[in-house]
Amino acid sequence: MTTATVPFHAAPGRPAALSPPARAVWIDRLRACLTGLVIVHHAAITYGASGSWFFKATDETNIGLTFLAAVNQAFFMGLFFLLSGALAVPSLDRKGPATFFADRALRLGLPALLFGFLLGPLTVSLATAPMEDILADAQARILEGRFVLGPLWFPAALLVFSTVFAALPRPVVSRLQVPPFKHWIALALATGLAALAIRQVVPVGATVAGFQLGYFASYVVLFALGIRAARQGWLDRLPRGGLVGAVAAGLVALPLLPAVLLASEAPRFETGLSAAAVAYALWEPLIALGAIAGLLLWSQARGGRAARVWGWAAANSYGAFVLHAPILVAVCRSLDAVGTSHGAALPLSIVATTLAAFGLTAVLRRSALVRQVI
Template sequence: MTGDLERTAVKAGSEPTAARPKRARLLYVDNLRIALTALVVLHHTAVTYGNIPAWYYTEPAEDGSGLLLDAFVMFNQAFFMGFFFMIAGYFTPASYDRKGARPFFRDRLKRLGIPLLAFLLLIRPLANFGGYADLRATFAEHGESLPYWLYYVVSWDAGPMWFVEVLLVFAVLYALVRRRGARRLLASAGETGRAAVRAPRPVRPLAVVVFTLALALATYLWRFLVPGGSYLPFLGLPSPNFLPQYASFFVLGVFAYRNGWPQTLSRVAGRVGWAVTLVATLAYLPVVMTAKEDALSGHGTWQSLVSAAWESTFAVGVVLGLTVLFRERLNRQGRTAAFLSRHAFAVYLIHAPVLVGLGFAFRWLHAPAAAKFALVAVLALPLCWAIAYAVRSLPRADRVL
């Protein structure tokens, strides 16, 4: 019987689906994705008006409020994309279990690859037109022309869709690992062909501490090679110095699903997460305020070790705190929240040209950086969801988005 199951699995390119109890939809995770998506929009709005020139359209701050926006960006960067990868990792095993290797791979190509291509071919030119106009004018001053196709090629990157690009790589790697383990899993499944179903296992505090320390050390060592401010032109990764966090959080999400960790986290764990985050941040602020330029970025400095330790501690603490908070307080959805959840990925896809368009629309307005940030943010969030609704209303678009 087991041999027949092995041959069937190898032929299909997958292992037999385990008999698992049906899990209720985690509405608080959907709500977390809404919050994180809104945070992405706010993050890039802050970059627009702060002092970090890493967006399609920027207005460098001319007053002290720009430093507040920079701090907002720093806190976001420390955890929010890692949290996205963790959530994606959490839902990956269930998708693979339902579909098997080849259908899973095709589904990832459709749901991640098509939006990535749509951004590169259709949306990115809308967000990057200002850069082309400025550079073309510079070329014209020297009596040279700059065709758009050349500008498009030399400035190629995935923009905010780098997340989808990296997630697609993680999904492929996950499928390869699962496929290699198919025979071993079948051999241990017994004559029923069913894999063992794990009961939820509580998260051990020591494991959290060990993971945080390991992530801090891995990040510190990684930044010998890839310090902060690095950029991978072809892949378009704006923050490759955070790759240890992204990869480890994705893997952590996979294990969180298998062990039911989000459901076993106690309220005390959430409170401890917030407390540790606050203490770590208070201890880190003097280092940030006194460190020399680039000392925090890497290259083996002691300040970069402190930075890696703070980022790792902050990320783990915020993830614990937010997970418990949303599970206990925001584990429900009305019509509005359900609407926001359905369109969150589309918002992520289209928010760049929306922010650029609003930036140009208010270019004439002279106001403090924080004030312009607040104005554009208030307009951008509902506008992004409205445009996302229009995009998802296109024929078959909702099958991908």
């Protein structure tokens, strides 16, 4: 998740509006916005969306926030994997396998360990301990060596993906045309079927070594797709018509899952082959297809606008991702302690956490040693 410095070069005949600038500002823009969506997602769970998080301010389920979280879940981490796969290609080509792996181990493995042994236990204490005992509770958890992976499952998984990628032979790839729209629909449906198969063994919400494997079909597909797209130069020549078609497909699919769930009695979508489970597995990749296409359209069409601002945000986005959990929990618990209504606390917690996480990262990154990691 380091700042993109390797441009994707525009292909002849590509519409000018979608031609990425030399610093790949559109990637900076997406990475910063996706980190913001991570904060939004966890704040939504805090205040009523279904899902697992360190601190929940209410036991009541908010249908609107749950739907927001479901839509977000369908694409936001997958797009992180897509961009990571695309950026891994020039990095591996430039550094070679050994240096590439060492760099990934430092930038991905070390933050996961630091969070797991320090920030993770602190976050648990912030969420569960009496206010006056938080520091003592956190110290006890840290000294006991209680490892809490939390949201740092992403760099941990990305380290595994990157290791496999570096170990594979690098093929000589001939430049092919961007696949037609129907191929993307077929890939989305195939990904959904793969997710459905995995969920018969590992249901949605179940974790294995900190990883929710029920969602990993799309992560593997999108990471591999990012690699293929970078090798083929597809990201420079995605046809506007295909992107618009993908957005339309996502919008058509959007109401289908709620319709199936409302029509089902006591729907169970986490596992099994019920209508709800099948609908959820196929709905997610279609939503991802539409959302990712829409974000690509938006980000690339804005060209190099506010490049310096987005460059700063992208440079600090990984650190903000690493730091956001204890900050968000502390902010939400503080708002809860003073009796802030949930309707007001949700936007306040998002804004405060975003500013604090990005700002603290910017301060920490003044150190050259910290910049080598985040």
